[in-house]
Amino acid sequence: MGISERKQREKEQRRHDIILAAEGVFFSKGIHVATVDEVAEAAELSKGTLYLYFKNREELIAAVFHRGMDLLQQMMVGSSLQSSKAIDKIRALGRVYLDFAKKHPDHFALLLEKELHRLAMDDSTPEAQSCVESGLQLLTMLKLLIIQGIQEGSIRNDIDPARMALIVWGQIHGVIAIASQEEHSDHFQKFCSFDLESIVTTTIEMIVNGIIK
Amino acid sequence: MGISERKQREKEQRRHDIILAAEGVFFSKGIHVATVDEVAEAAELSKGTLYLYFKNREELIAAVFHRGMDLLQQMMVGSSLQSSKAIDKIRALGRVYLDFAKKHPDHFALLLEKELHRLAMDDSTPEAQSCVESGLQLLTMLKLLIIQGIQEGSIRNDIDPARMALIVWGQIHGVIAIASQEEHSDHFQKFCSFDLESIVTTTIEMIVNGIIK
Amino acid sequence: MGISERKQREKEQRRHDIILAAEGVFFSKGIHVATVDEVAEAAELSKGTLYLYFKNREELIAAVFHRGMDLLQQMMVGSSLQSSKAIDKIRALGRVYLDFAKKHPDHFALLLEKELHRLAMDDSTPEAQSCVESGLQLLTMLKLLIIQGIQEGSIRNDIDPARMALIVWGQIHGVIAIASQEEHSDHFQKFCSFDLESIVTTTIEMIVNGIIK
Amino acid sequence: MGISERKQREKEQRRHDIILAAEGVFFSKGIHVATVDEVAEAAELSKGTLYLYFKNREELIAAVFHRGMDLLQQMMVGSSLQSSKAIDKIRALGRVYLDFAKKHPDHFALLLEKELHRLAMDDSTPEAQSCVESGLQLLTMLKLLIIQGIQEGSIRNDIDPARMALIVWGQIHGVIAIASQEEHSDHFQKFCSFDLESIVTTTIEMIVNGIIK
DNA sequence: AATGAATGAGTCTTCATTCAT
């Protein structure tokens, strides 16, 4: 029994290694430009072997996308939202999102790629399901915190919590997206001094300002 | 002579027609997947003719991108921000952005594509310059309105106007992006009732809430 | 009457101008690489106009080839082989050939291009005929001089004059070809000091040595 | 392991087969006209496979060129220049060159193609080096024989040996080139009876006549 | 006569995928 389990573990380990190699290649070369050969080389495997672990190039991409979702999920779970007050927890959640964007900028960039969503869900594998759910989880968590805030009387109650959650997510995501994209653009450097960290801090404050009673 | 002028006009018209055809193909198939042949067919032209008007596939894409920027710019210029109060003008600007996203969803989606920015600017043609400027114009306009609002005493003065402009843009962009992407997803439909229009209206209100004194 | 003659002259002049432009392009870019567009541009004409004067790209190349033959012929005719002695005339003919190679190195290089011979003769135009003849003319002249030399008793009589002519031509042509090709090669520079002029002078002397009685 | 060695051998064999197929296509159609597809078909391989063995169309051409140089080199090495006298050895070397031109007329024709020299040397691979050397080797051998002849007192000593070597090579090459090109031309058939073999024999005799004391 | 826009067949090259070993 132990043998087949070990084999299974090894297989998953190798699959994971391939995903890491793929990440490296995809993110440095660009997903649409990087080739399977390059991934194989990075993984120090033959091209044929890759196809033992992934049916498709697409499936490989989906796996990378999926891993990004997992990373986000882990960071959310890992962050102990300790404070008792809903508003503070929302603040903390915003910071987690920022941390994710900073640690995994390329994964962050994938979050809103329409094409990838289609890809990741075409196969109705259980993986794909969880993938979407991981997207929803952030929203759901936000919604719950908002409800808590409303109950505490700290958050305005004239907006549907689910809707507010969506908006809050969109707001913070948009700011991070624009800021981290233009971080290296001269044009925008001239426009305002750029420091992703402080900009997002300000943003969170402004968002909070918009939702408190 | 009128004759050479007409020729010139016709040539530009044809170039424009090609861009429209390219838009159709690129947006339906996806920019990375669509081929030059497909664009040629859509434009009812031979492949060779396309290359008379565009040096490259890249230049073709850049032209499409550029047109999106133009469309946005036109809508911004076209919208007479009539109200005298800065806050109301900002609201109006937000609605213009929403209108743009609704009328030209695919162009809207391109706004933040890193790769395209690179593409559109690689050629240091005057066109490329105006392209970037059109991106900055929105920001600049926002900044001016914010400054006006601060002077009017209606907008908080503890945040640098340029920075605030960037944030406001990010916020509204993010909400529209997420909302319009997930509009057709069952998962999100279940999460909250989806109506891009009303969601953005709420968003604008929340943003305004965040920036007023 | 004068009008149509003038038109005719102008037409031939233009045709000639095109050939000169084609030479420039073909010789600098390489015949196989240069395009009709480039020739048109060099001739400051539209591509369509070129096809009024030349049926084909091939015909254009043939015309250039033909012009080379003409140039050689003119130089041969122009050189008054004054000396009375056959051997000296042959020497002079060799120098003419060298002069041709120096003045028109690219035309010289075309002389032995198999492909061009085929091209130049495919159309059985009178031009093509004269083209070959101009090739033969050199040989014929050589043969006559050799016969004269034999009669004078200065040239050995154990070799058929026609055959000897062919050989002499081949000898001098080969030396010029190799020398002028490798003139700019570092490898050959190291092998022996290069001076086309003096090498050919030596060659002529050696050839003469080989044919005198 | 013998297995990987066999694989290696097979791969080289295949590479060699492709070169042979390329030779067939290039020489019958003309190097500039023949296409990669035609080579692939001749090699009974898919086009893609060709690109596993050769990076480029250019590299393929260079390989063919290189093989020609190898063939010449082998024939030179293979010919035991037995006679003790320098003059006789030079005669023998001339015959080897003739044999090469007869056995591999197309490779012979490539020897002086400027463009190919550039091609074959652009990649500064060791192959390319040996390629040039093989060209020089003939010259060097000639020079040594000439020096020997001078020492023996059979060859005139008023001409620099290196220069004489170059000239002798040019002479014999030129005669073979012209003769083998025009061999099939009616025009030249009329001019003198054509028999490559006997013409070159005569040529060698004439050259020898030109260099002996 | 001159133009130059339009054509489309043709070329090289790439790359995801398969399969015999």
Place this chain on the structure above:
DNA sequence: GATGAATGAAGACTCATTCAT
């Protein structure tokens, strides 16, 4: 399981030639 040679279907781009104006 692992390999990597082989495939062939595309794809981007070129260019000689034509033809309406």
